[in-house]
Amino acid sequence: MERFTKKQKKELKRIIIAFVLFVILLIAEHTGVFPEEGGGMWLLLALYLIPYFIAGYDVVRKCFIGIKNRQLFDESFLMTVATVGAFGCREFGEACAVMLFYQVGEFFQDYAVNKSRGSIAELIDMAPEYANREAEGGEIEVIDPDDIEIGDILVIKPGEKVPTDGTVIEGEGLINTSALTGESMPRPVSAGEQVISGCINGDALLRVRAEKEFDDCTVSQILELVEDASSRKSVTENFITRFARVYTPAVVIAAVILALIPPLISGNFTAEFGKWVLRACTFLVISCPCALVISVPLAFFGGIGAASSKGVLVKGSNYLELLANLHTVVSDKTGTLTEGKFKVSYIEAANGYSTEEVIRLAAAVEAGSTHPIAKAIVDACDDPVSPNKVKDEITVAGKGVKAKVGRHEIIVGNHSFLKGEGVAFDNEDSLLHGNVAGTMIYVAQNGKYIGIIVVSDMLKSGAKSAIADMIQAGVKRFVMLTGDSESVSSLIASELGISEYRAELLPQDKVHAVEEIIGEAGGSSVAFIGDGINDAPVLSRADVGIAMGSLGSDAAIEAADIVIMDDDLAKIPEVMKVAAKTLGISRQNIVFALFVKFACLILGAIGIANMWIAVFADVGVAVLCILNSMRMLVRK
Amino acid sequence: MKKKFKLIDLDCANCAAKMEEAIKKLDGVTDASVSFMTQKLMIEADDAVFDEVLKQAAECISKVEPDCKIDM
Helix, strand or coil: CCCCCHHHHHHHHHHHHHHHHHHHHHHHHHCCCCCCCCHHHHHHHHHHHHHHHHHHHHHHHHHHHHHHCCCCCCHHHHHHHHHHHHHHCCCHHHHHHHHHHHHHHHHHHHHHHHHHHHHHHHHCCCCCCCEEEECCCCCEEEECHHHCCCCCEEEECCCCECCCCEEEEECCEEEECHHHHCCCCEEEECCCCEECCCCEECCCCEEEEECCCHHHCHHHHHHHHHHHHCCCCCHHHHHHHHHHHHHHHHHHHHHHHHHHHHHHHHCCHHHHHHHHHHHHHHHHHHCCCHHHHHHHHHHHHHHHHHHHHCCEEECCHHHHHHHHCEEEEEEECCCCCEEEEEEEEEEEECCCCCHHHHHHHHHHHHCCCCCHHHHHHHHHCCCCCCHHHEEEEEEECCCEEEEEECCEEEEEECHHHHHHCCCECCCHHHCCCCCCCCEEEEEEECCEEEEEEEEEEEECCCHHHHHHHHHHCCCCEEEEECCCCHHHHHHHHHHHCCCEEECCCCHHHHHHHHHHHHHHHCCCEEEEEEECCCCHHHHHHCCEEEEECCCCCHHHHHHCCEEECCCCCCHHHHHHHHHHHHHHHHHHHHHHHHHHHHHHHHHHHHCCCCHHHHHHHHHHHHHHHHHHHHHHHCCC | CEEEEEEECCCCHHHHHHHHHHHHCCCCEEEEEEECCCCEEEEEECHHHHHHHHHHHHHHHHHHCCCCEEEC
8 A cells, every 4th residue: 555645644534534424424314304495404404514514615715716716627617606506406425525535536547647757757766976086185975966076086885876877997896787778787897898877786895977967967967858859849739738628618618518508498496406516516416527638648657657767758749649650660670670780690711721710810810900890800700810921901991901911912802803912713603692691801812712711790690680670660671771782781681571662772761761761651650660870860851860879879869759778679670669569558548538428428419417426436436547647657 | 047946835737737828828938848747847038038028927826826926
């Protein structure tokens, strides 16, 4: 049982006292303690007014303040009018019950909303509560994160939260990024590397230099984005707001009509009036759209919180909505579907030579180069040749490198480069022809071809299954866009199970391609997945721009509508499921609430449902809708 | 200038919507939003008239919900 706030406890006491008094009076009334004639009725009225005011004095008060401020279609006003109407019709018990049940409903709503706010705050619990600042003399001062200044030396003990973004100056260990990314895979950090606020330190003591003040650090940015996200309303929420604005006046007008027309038609106005006024009051009681106005935004708020706990920042409720109806996904290749780093993926040696030789010689020659392909080759070599054995390096840009390694003349480069240098290829057919995606680097020793090294940009592990999951989640069309060559792209596309791709695109071609695809989508939403830095214009052009956020990249967080903090493509189908659940719950609530309300209106007009039942139904519906929305907060 | 404020005692979702509309209509206000879920008020208005706008916004708020206040 959650603790109630002071305000809620007071409210609860009032309700209980009023309820007890009410029940006593009800029993007394129905056992004939109060005679109908003379003073008996007035006494009963006076007595009923006691629990009525205990439960509802604030409602009546607000009603009068509302009249003064010309706020007429106010809940308080409508409830007051309805209950006064009931009193006027001598239905004292009913009037009192209505006020009581209304307050019970309000109490539940308040409780549920507060609980949800708390749960969501828990889901996104990443803010550090304190920081340890090291002073000049080495003593440690415990301070509020807001007091951190750039350049402060902060000490982070094992198990503590990193208070702000910074650089490690001393210490080596693992940090847990789960608060930001939803993954508990620990990341190694050591001196010279960045740490991000919100991460939890592992077993090592870290001394960190603060690079940002708390207000500007990653955690603050994320928390602010999540908060602002609920201000960007979804289409559903906007509909509810407009509906509520129309619904309440409409029901009130209907109530007035109901109070006046039937008695007039019947010809016996005075006798019928009371009956119809009572029914009209029932209308007033059902006229508040609270169930929808609270539960729908609550569901979306919960959805954003749930996404955030999985390490996906959704910058607006409308994006959650678009994600749930995603038909087309366009994705960048390099850095999004692939790692964006080159690695040696395949080595083949010619007859009489070993792959170790091939890689050693190639690495020796490429050792001085900063080209990513050269680095990949150097990284792949476990047993490097010592640099003083390598002489006379000549680099031909875009083609290759040659050097003397020991006594041997080694050439490393593309096919045309080696051919140009007069290298003889024994058997051209044995050379790989487009079977492995990547850049082919040929190695020759003393004019003879000795082997081939294929350097590839590795596919992200999980990319294939993520794409399959997206298609299962409802995506009908997946298109890959890239500036890379046709041959490489074709291989990657088939490996990932992508049927549509466009290769050799210049940056501006990508924007055109996305625009074309948006046109072809005919109204259903198109998402674009890219890295934040290079794809900014495309990200903003798409209906939903998804950036692989690489933990704290400001550019990515700025440009995109949805940021995946840890570059894991599998998060996309996951957040699509969150979006689908959110929309599902909103829809359920809307259908359920409208159905019950209209049913009550009809039953109330006919006279089957009296005010008790109407209020009960109204309160019940609101509470059920709110509880339903709280399903969004279940932590998986 | 765009500023955010915390609202105290914002208990009614309908009221949040009404306040937002009223504040949006004030002179000098470019944009405003009231979030019932986060209990926050955001006002974007010309620097020169911001203080005046804030005062008027506070009035709008108390008209709609008498107990609700801006946390300055």
